[in-house]
Structures are given as structure tokens and as C-alpha cells.
Amino acid sequence: MTEDRSRTIRIGSGQGFWGDDLEAPVRQVHDGPLDYLMMDYLAEVTMSIMQKQRNRRPEAGFARDFPPLMERIFEACVEKGVRVVTNAGGVNPEGCGAELVEAGRAAGVSGKARVGVVTGDGLMDRLDDLLDAGHELRHMETDEPLAGIRDRVQSANAYIGAGPIVEALQAGADVVVTGRSTDTALTYAPMMHEFGWSPDDHHRLAHGVVAGHINECGAQASGGNALVDWWTMPAMERVGFPLIEAHPDGSFVVTKHEGTGGRVSRPVVTEQLLYEMGDPSDYITPDVVADLTAMELEEVGPDRVRVTGVQGRPATDSLKVSIAYSDGYKAVGTLVYAWPDAAAKARSAERILRARLDRLGLTFDEIRCELVGWDATHGHLPGPPPADIPEVQLRFAVRSRDQASVERFTREIAPLVLTGPPSVTGFAGGRPRAQEIMAFWPALIRKEAVRPHLNVEILEV
Amino acid sequence: MATIQLVDLAHARSGDKGDTANVGVIAYDPRDWELLRETLTEERVKAHFGEMVKGEVERFELPNLHALNFLLHGALGGGGTVSLMTDAQGKVFSTALLRMEVEVPEKVARRARGRGRVPANFDPAVPVEP
Numbered sequence: 001m002t003e004d005r006s007r008t009i010r011i012g013s014g015q016g017f018w019g020d021d022l023e024a025p026v027r028q029v030h031d032g033p034l035d036y037l038m039m040d041y042l043a044e045v046t047m048s049i050m051q052k053q054r055n056r057r058p059e060a061g062f063a064r065d066f067p068p069l070m071e072r073i074f075e076a077c078v079e080k081g082v083r084v085v086t087n088a089g090g091v092n093p094e095g096c097g098a099e100l101v102e103a104g105r106a107a108g109v110s111g112k113a114r115v116g117v118v119t120g121d122g123l124m125d126r127l128d129d130l131l132d133a134g135h136e137l138r139h140m141e142t143d144e145p146l147a148g149i150r151d152r153v154q155s156a157n158a159y160i161g162a163g164p165i166v167e168a169l170q171a172g173a174d175v176v177v178t179g180r181s182t183d184t185a186l187t188y189a190p191m192m193h194e195f196g197w198s199p200d201d202h203h204r205l206a207h208g209v210v211a212g213h214i215n216e217c218g219a220q221a222s223g224g225n226a227l228v229d230w231w232t233m234p235a236m237e238r239v240g241f242p243l244i245e246a247h248p249d250g251s252f253v254v255t256k257h258e259g260t261g262g263r264v265s266r267p268v269v270t271e272q273l274l275y276e277m278g279d280p281s282d283y284i285t286p287d288v289v290a291d292l293t294a295m296e297l298e299e300v301g302p303d304r305v306r307v308t309g310v311q312g313r314p315a316t317d318s319l320k321v322s323i324a325y326s327d328g329y330k331a332v333g334t335l336v337y338a339w340p341d342a343a344a345k346a347r348s349a350e351r352i353l354r355a356r357l358d359r360l361g362l363t364f365d366e367i368r369c370e371l372v373g374w375d376a377t378h379g380h381l382p383g384p385p386p387a388d389i390p391e392v393q394l395r396f397a398v399r400s401r402d403q404a405s406v407e408r409f410t411r412e413i414a415p416l417v418l419t420g421p422p423s424v425t426g427f428a429g430g431r432p433r434a435q436e437i438m439a440f441w442p443a444l445i446r447k448e449a450v451r452p453h454l455n456v457e458i459l460e461v
Numbered sequence: 462m463a464t465i466q467l468v469d470l471a472h473a474r475s476g477d478k479g480d481t482a483n484v485g486v487i488a489y490d491p492r493d494w495e496l497l498r499e500t501l502t503e504e505r506v507k508a509h510f511g512e513m514v515k516g517e518v519e520r521f522e523l524p525n526l527h528a529l530n531f532l533l534h535g536a537l538g539g540g541g542t543v544s545l546m547t548d549a550q551g552k553v554f555s556t557a558l559l560r561m562e563v564e565v566p567e568k569v570a571r572r573a574r575g576r577g578r579v580p581a582n583f584d585p586a587v588p589v590e591p
Contacts, residue, residue: 044541226474227472233589267472270528271474271485273485274473274474276478277476278478280523293522293525295525295526327543330543366539370547376546378553379510379512395547397545437543438542440541442479
């Protein structure tokens with residue numbers, strides 16, 4: 001690939017998940033030069049949460065803190081020419097777009113901004129038609145057809161690529177709101193738009209995918225949650241989120257605004273590259289398949305890492321589908337046991353509780369007990385707990401298709417305080433809550449079943 | 462030869478895809494990558510985790526990043542919202558792998574020992590300035 005660094009566009013990360021640092025996008029827009037702000041709001045479970053909210057209230061179903069955030073930064077974005085690309089639309093991009101227009105008017109940018117709304121990733125309304133037409137939507141790991149759980153499906157969305165985002169940018173959208181766009185497309189769609197990349201520019205697109213993978217988890221690429229030398233990580237109270245300086249040839253530099261906290265280094269970026277990684281030679285997206293096994297990372301200055309050498313291959317003919325379905329209930333109860341013999345007391349309480357649940361004739365698909373402070377995260381690896389351990393938290397979790405069994409379990413934790421082993425405390429939080437489980441069903445669908453339904457609407461603020 | 466913990470040779474990050482956890486292991490010193498590649502076989506990693514990993518362990522090599530990527534299938538109690546585990550998203554399988562004890566040449570042990578742990582004089586109450 002010829003090195004063309006004649007132009008640079010800056011694409012900053014503003015949110016790594018729904019619930020991330022609300023000040024991060026504000027810092028990205030105000031603390032230095034920026035052309036695009038991408039914000040990823042969607043994880044595997046997020047779509048089903050949003051679908052539940054929309055079932056209760058038809059105008060809900062998107063990241064509802066996104067429009068108020070835009071109200072804070074809309075004016076600055078318009079003045080500085082920062083365009084925003086986000087999948088905050090969840091299962092209701094139209095609703096999100098409408099609130100965004102209101103936010104723009106409240107922010108004083110009426111007549112100065114356009115909102116692009118991407119729809120068509122939602123498959124729920126036509127799920128039966130798709131099944132009837134022979135799209136079996138088999139589970140990617142178990143190969144079971146979706147038909148077996150059809151009546152429990154709560155949401156179904158195709159992971160869509162950059163196409164409609166590019167279309168919205170070309171139509172002049174200052175903010176592009178999508179539903180289930182892939183996380184990485186939010187970063188490489190602006191590159192395709194700015195540099196005029198075609199779908200056949202596989203190597204360039206593959207660089208864009210890697211840039212997207214670095215941006216999509218927010219500060220995880222600029223020092224947050226980084227294990228390497230974590231105790232030296234500077235000024236994390238004002239951590240700068242990553243930003244990509246992209247060039248027309250695909251090569252890019254990962255950096256962050258000057259004066260912000262955190263660190264962008266080769267080892268920090270490498271950790272993020274490996275996050276949620278499968279086969280690194282086969283990173284599949286709707287637009288290209290990327291191969292990361294020959295790419296180069298080079299530190300080219302303080303908080304600057306250059307990325308080159310990513311290889312790309314043509315995309316597959318299918319899209320991944322994110323399906324969520326109800327799969328029973330669960331509840332988690334906790335109690336704290338103190339020295340002496342804290343672990344022995346907690347284990348005795350576990351045995352007594354299991355026996356009580358048994359005597360009550362309750363049915364569970366799974367019961368899991370952990371001693372937080374000893375084996376909750378690394379299991380048996382640390383060996384048996386020392387006799388003198390000062391305290392442990394007993395964490396007792398159950399899961400069942402039978403809601404009544406889970407509800408009854410939630411009433412069996414508190415009694416242990418007066419009817420079980422001694423030196424027990426930490427029950428002030430009250431009864432545990434039974435939660436409905438939304439399980440994830442990954443599947444594939446042929447692109448032609450989705451593509452004709454994709455649509456871009458431009459709204460004037 | 463000497464025995465050290467993997468935590469002093471490599472750093473790591475883990476995440477989830479359904480019921481599979483991934484652990485990316487990165488050599489602190491590029492000179493140790495070949496040693497990691499020889500030591501951290503799929504069998505060795507599977508044996509290390511024991512009952513924590515119900516399915517297969519798959520390994521991928523990234524010599525360009527001095528890294529190895531492991532997929533631990535059936536490690537997350539069903540994964541996502543189904544799992545009853547504290548670590549349902551496999552966030553700390555990374556450091557669980559770094560507990561492994563490995564045999565290395567004396568020279569490597571001397572250079573690496575303590576590399577992955579907080580220095581004795583570290584005070585978390587003191588802000589870290591850039």
C-alpha cells in the first residue's frame with residue numbers, strides 16, 4: 001500500500017457503552033481538534049433492555065441520555081464542524097431522531113443542523129415472514145433453528161455496516177443515528193465518506209475496522225482497565241478518550257487530546273486490540289474481513305501509536321443477527337461472614353440453604369455459590385481459603401424457568417441470619433430481586449434479506 | 462531453570478462472546494514471546510483452568526504483537542445475562558491465566574521477577590501526574 005498521509009481526519013470516541021462517562025464526549029469536543037465523534041451504546045444485552053422499555057412505552061427504546069448529552073454539545077459541534085455518528089437509536093432510531101431534533105432546537109441550532117436517521121436493521125416485525133421464507137436463523141454455536149424458541153423472542157436486529165451511515169453523511173447529516181450498526185462501522189463510515197473508499201478497498205477498510213475496534217470501548221484504548229503498569233497511569237480522573245487520526249491510505253495514528261489523562265502506548269493499544277478477539281486472521285464485519293496477524297504498531301511520539309499493515313478480504317454474504325429471548329428468571333442473594341472461620345461458616349450456610357430449597361420442593365436449572373473475597377473470580381486456582389481469612393461474602397445465585405421458585409428463593413436469604421451459622425452481617429440491602437433473563441441468540445442472515453429494508457431519513461433541526 | 466508466575470512475563474486482557482471467554486496474553490519483553498509460545502500450549506492452558514473451562518481451548522498466534530489469543534469455550538456459565546457468575550463477562554480470566562507458574566531460564570527470571578506487580582513503594586492515595 002502506498003503511504004498517503006496527505007490528509008487527516010480526526011475521529012474521536014465519546015462513549016464505549018450505554019452508561020459510560022458522560023463528560024468524555026464533552027471533553028472530546030472542547031479539548032482539541034476533532035472532525036467526527038463516534039459513540040457506541042450497544043452491547044449484546046442492550047437491545048433487549050431497550051425492547052422491553054419500548055414494549056412499555058412506544059416512544060422509548062433508545063439511549064435516552066443521548067439527546068440531553070447532544071443538547072450540551074450540539075452548538076459546539078455545529079460551530080467546530082464536528083459530526084456525530086452513533087448507534088444510540090437502539091430499537092427506536094426514529095424516536096431518538098425526533099428527540100434529537102428537539103434537543104437541537106433547545107440548544108439553539110435550529111436551521112443550522114441536520115439529523116440522519118438510519119432504519120431497517122430491526123427484524124422483529126417481519127420475523128415470521130423471514131422464517132416462512134426459509135431463513136432458519138440457526139444459533140451460530142449450537143446450530144439449533146430459531147423456531148424452537150420463536151414464541152420467546154423479544155428482539156431481533158441485524159448488525160448492519162457502514163453503507164447507510166455513509167449515505168446519511170453524503171446527504172449532509174451532522175448527526176447520524178442508527179439502530180444495530182456494528183460498533184466498528186461508526187468509526188470507518190466517516191473514513192469511507194471522507195476518502196471516497198469503495199467497498200473493494202479491502203485493505204483500507206480493514207484498517208478502518210481496526211480503528212473502529214480501538215475506538216469502540218472508549219478509554220480502554222487510552223489507559224482505562226489497562227493491566228500494563230496500571231499504577232503509573234496518569235490523571236485518570238480526566239482520562240482522554242482515544243481518537244483516530246485517519247489517512248486516505250488507511251494507515252492511522254491512535255492518540256488523545258493534549259493535556260488529558262491516561263496513556264496511548266503500544267502495550268495499551270495491544271490490550272484493546274485483543275479485547276473480545278476471536279480468530280485474529282478472520283475478523284468478520286458486514287463490509288470487509290480483516291486480518292490482524294501482520295499489522296504493525298509503532299510509537300511515533302508521546303501518546304501516539306501508528307497502525308499500518310492490516311490486511312482485508314471481501315466481506316461474506318451474510319450479516320450477524322442479534323436476537324434476545326426470555327429464558328427464565330434469576331436472583332442473587334448475599335451475606336457476609338466474619339472471622340473466625342469465616343469461610344467454613346459461609347460454606348455451612350450454603351449447605352443449609354441448599355437443603356432448605358430442596359425441602360421446599362423448588363426447581364432450579366442452576367444454583368451457584370461463590371465466596372466473594374476468595375473464589376468468585378479465579379475459582380479453585382488460589383487453593384483453599386486460609387483459616388484466618390477475616391471475612392467472606394457468600395454469594396448465592398439461582399436460575400429457573402419457574403418464576404415462583406426464584407421468587408420463593410428471594411425470601412430464604414434473610415432467615416439465615418437468625419437460623420444459620422454465626423458472625424453474619426451485611427444483609428441491610430433487603431431481599432434479592434428476581435430478574436427476567438434475556439438470553440442472546442446469535443445467528444446469520446443473508447444480506448439480501450436486510451439490504452432492501454435499510455433506509456436513511458434526513459431531518460432538519 | 463527457575464519458576465516464576467506468568468504475571469511477571471506478560472500482561473493480558475479478556476472479554477466475552479456468548480459462553481466463550483477470550484484471553485489475550487502479551488509479552489512484556491518481545492524476547493520472551495517465543496518462550497510464551499512454547500509454554501502456553503492449548504493443553505497447558507486447558508489444564509490450568511481445569512473445571513473453570515468446560516469446553517475446548519483454542520489458541521491463535523500474533524507474533525506481530527508479541528501476543529497469543531486464547532478462546533476458552535464454555536467458561537462463562539452460559540454467558541451474558543444467563544450466567545450466575547460474578548465474572549459473567551470473563552473480564553478477569555486474564556489475570557486468572559497469569560497465575561500460572563512457568564519454568565524459565567535463570568536469566569529470564571532475574572529480569573522478569575516483579576515486573577507485573579505493584580512496586581512496594583506505591584501509594585494509591587497519591588495522584589499520578591503526567
